[in-house]
Amino acid sequence: MNYEILETKERITADNDREAANLRQAMQSRGVFFINLMASPGAGKTTLLARTIEALRGEFSIAVMEADVDSDVDAAAISDLGARVIQLHSGGLCHMDADMTARGISAMDLSGVDILFLENIGNLVCPAEFDVGAARRVMLLSVPEGDDKPLKYPLMFQVSDLLLVSKVDTLPVFAFDKEALERNVRSKNDNMSILYLSAKTGEGLDEWLDWLRREVRDFRAAAGKEN
């Protein structure tokens, strides 16, 4: 093992933290509430964003940055809803960092935008390591993935503010124990909020939308105090 790779990574991470802090400040000044949305492949990030955009139409202007290794299927799905969206390709990398995110934001027209989502690359490991300058980190865990995931991917559960357990309409189909999940989450993160929802049936969607409304209100109050 050539330990230089770890040293390089640490140096990059320190640079990243500074750049992320700058980006967070810039978004605060512009009044854009920026959320970093993370999950495994196929956990339902895009579908949740689509339902959220539809439900909050007329209330908030929502823009989305879709990050993927390749393809633009997610950007196409969001664009079909009339929301502002950009597709970012990571060049094979397993995560977005603050610099890549800043370049994505520079390429977007955010005038009038209230909420900006970054749909991060589908991965429970690398995205947890990189602050992209978001005001909040939200993660999805889908029921089919299982209740033991906090034990296997602890950092993702430690850095996220909110856990959305998705696809709860499939709870009867899978051996998924909500109590075991909550015990596993608590062993890694005392403060994480947990909500259960299904973008398919709409169950639990209101609680997520209320969380979002509350966060935007608090964000604006904090921004108002600063300005």
Next chain:
Amino acid sequence: MNYEILETKERITADNDREAANLRQAMQSRGVFFINLMASPGAGKTTLLARTIEALRGEFSIAVMEADVDSDVDAAAISDLGARVIQLHSGGLCHMDADMTARGISAMDLSGVDILFLENIGNLVCPAEFDVGAARRVMLLSVPEGDDKPLKYPLMFQVSDLLLVSKVDTLPVFAFDKEALERNVRSKNDNMSILYLSAKTGEGLDEWLDWLRREVRDFRAAAGKEN
């Protein structure tokens, strides 16, 4: 962006390829058929390994290296079946490389072992980039993840020899189009074999076991010619 990180990565990858080739040769000489098993978190890798060990008991001696960022829940599940197993922790890394794999193999007693599985870290991005010296790369894609994944994680589908579509008992619950999946797979990899199975109901398991038997037979024939 500090481009040194990419240069470092290329250097590491070149070293990795040499080490992987050495490891593959060593496993060939020892007559151990070594499979690198890759998938998203929660796609069903451990459950498939458990069913495989049970089904082939008395026919093959199977050993498993469980790679995770943290925890040992998978190693415990395999150990309960009486199979030889070791738990590898990646130190936060999103993949296993050839050096980490070689260290895992050194720590195991492989005498009498016919088949060795590496259950790689749950991730569709990084593990695809690192040859770990396996004779075959097998990937799982679970039905809940969706049929568009070859478009979004092309490298994983390009480097794998066999695609196991898992959790097919949940096909009635999810919008998963087998024809779309096969079209998407073919757009990335002409030669990939595709099998459909459910470790829960046992559907399709025989085809997977037959594939394994055939591969072990061919591996032994090739090893016999060389020695």
